Amino acid sequence: MSIKHTGDIAAHRLSPEQLSCEFSDIAPLLDASAAAVASSRCHYCYDAPCVQACPTQIDIPGFIRKIGNGNLKGAALDILSANPLGGMCARVCPTEILCEGACVRNHQDEKPVSIGALQRHATDWAMARGEVLFKRAADTGRHVAVVGAGPAGLACAHRLALAGHRVTIFDARDKGGGLNEYGIAAYKTVDDFAQREVAWLCSVGGIELKTGAALGRDVSLETLRKQHDAVFLAIGLTGVRALALEGEDLGGVMNAVDFIEQVREARDLATVPVGRRVVVIGGGNTAVDAAVQSRKLGATTVSMVYRRGVETMSATWAERDFAQTQGVTLVTHASPVRLLGREGGVTGVEFERVSAHGSERFTLEADMVLKAIGQTLVAVGVERELLTLDGSRIAVDANGQTTLPDVWAGGDCAATGGVDLTVQAVQDGKLAGAAIDAHFARTAVKAA
Template identity: 80%
Template sequence: MTMKTIGDIATGRLAQDQLACEFADVAPLLDATAAAAAASRCFYCYDAPCIQACPTQIDIPGFIRKIGNGNLKGAAVDILSANPLGGMCARVCPTEILCEGSCVRNHPGDKPVAIGALQRHATDRAMARGEPLFSRAPDTGRRVAVVGAGPAGLACAYRLALAGHRAVIFDARDKPGGLNEYGIAAYKTVEDYAQREIEWLHSIGGIEIRTGMALGRDVTLDELRTQYDAVFLGFGLAGVRELGLDGETLGGVMNAVDFIEQVRQADDLASVPVGRRVVVIGGGNTAVDACVQSRKLGATNVTMAYRRGVENMSATWAEREFAQTNGVGIVTHAKPVRLIGVDGQVTGVEFERDAERFVIEADIVLKAIGQTLVPVGVARELLTLDGGRIVTDENRQTTLPKVWAGGDCATHEGLDLTVQAVQDGKLAAASIDASFALTAIKAA
């Protein structure tokens, strides 16, 4: 393949067969024998700590017992009744700090039960077979507007549809899925899985998805509150934090989330340009995904630079080890000072550590220092914000009547994870459903 070079940034660094290998499923599906062996290791604990560690409270010992007994449909029902995006979560959840991290077998000399792999084994089979697992309640005539087709919005809409309500999802993007579609490394969700999962969710009925519809541009919150019985806001964090440094506008400097999206949406991975030397600034999972994808595209030297120590990184130990296994160098206690360039193109980043300065050369610099709320279409005087998030109560209800919120855009317990967003959507749907029931009682 001919390589098109722009300085030290190039497309087609690797041949198609190499790219196919690099971006193959990072955690292939278990076969029946391996799944049975993995399930046999579970102690089926009473008051299992793995359940408590799961934000969606899946009955983990229950579904694993069913897998061991060959009842994969029953296992899928257990999982998806608690987490309607259980297939995606099986792929992207940091199980090492959640269910598997709490497994009673997780101690020196042993290893935790492969809960994530078993969860995927059951959910993938159920989706592949296409057999119905759940059915909608009779239509109630209630309509709910859901803003954002990410994990929180999808979970909320699905649970509302199950209860017999109708959910209309509005999303600014061309495709639904939010973070699952645009913001997760391509090697974690292969074969267009995010869209296949949405098709499964949509098959329950009672859900309409309207893409290309942005809050504040195509529809207003006041309009939604007037036209619908309730509104759920789950539009995530669309803004990206800036470094605020000299040289940030140089060519070759971009946001890591944009780079990840570029890779995820590419029809041909060989068309994605990548530097020979890449520096990613940040210490979270987004930084890891950007680093590893750079390596898999053919970058020679990839460095993840973080201003604090490893213990402060939001990326889990498993993600860090995965990055290093894939040839990523990690530099800690490195505070970025300025970005250096020649003829408008970035050539390196100057860092400071203990009053000493050093430069790491780079053709591309990816910024992964966090995302922020873009409150377009959200009335600050009506909807309370705190620390850049929409304030909600424990049921994900906001301070504005008829409006709930969840996912990364809202305040909630726990980390900003797909599984937490799903739980937020579930809680909001239950609260909305309860509010409809209360209204009906008052009207009677």
């Protein structure tokens, strides 16, 4: 089958008013009355399964009870003590497969407690009021270099700063935040929240952020080790897998992460060009974010194509359902064969679908193709001996320590065995920060 190609790539497909509506907050903040009702549904379970399902082990029944009692400062302290990026995680965590998926309410009325919304209610309240929740310990004289200002790096820096150590964060980009700033759909985190959260986290003191400083270009691991007492690597996965197919270099073909960044960093959404007919290749959350934002920018048709069935997609059922409600067509069990073009621009993608009845080839015509088939480690500036055997991640132990005695790593770049989620990266950073602090304590005892 084939869909007739009639499109092009252009900006200003929708009016400013339409775009403002399309990119408004998809999960607006609860008001006090709604938060009270939502908190009243919690059973405050002993040994609560929601806590076990949270990678950062937030005391969920505890903070919800505090919200119900009107103690929002206490609730925020509970959350942010366990997860210093609790505000962002309240917005982007796949709660449907984590805390809310484990909620006992699912077995009673098939509607979990709104844990994510309640978490945002408390953390946004505290940030808006400028509440002082943490006090930094006396300066220890120790200085740690953190490479990467994403969730793992920020969480590690916060943990170390609270313990009284000085931290300098080096990041290759112009702004801190990592994927929270550059890689998440704009409708999930509005009003420059990522930057406000970075500013809040650094306000504890003892943290210096140096942007435009890339490992292997502006700073070296060797120099960082000489100038600091420890180093934490949180460099993420900045490479993008290629399709390795004919036509991949055609105009209109781009990486989905680059497209998402364009949308996130645009001063005026109307200036972001988008195809009339868009094909997104992939089945993860990045693919969903790219597909949905294509529709919100004014694409007429958007097809998200995945090589297997929906049951193996890394995008959650909630993300898939949301994409379809936004007008994205889901095409499964189809692998790209080649990209078709005319006069240097892409005109479509040929796919092959294999089933028990044989195989068929079909073409989805498009003027824009977004690739979202996974990201890879770019190990520039990282010694080969620090990597796993296949070179895909940095090898670490249970505390995030590498094979070097003064270097730790965490987040997506490290082989921690966790899932590639913001909340898991936060936990990696938090645990590594605690391990570095414990390392300093041990070495101080030996020196004495």
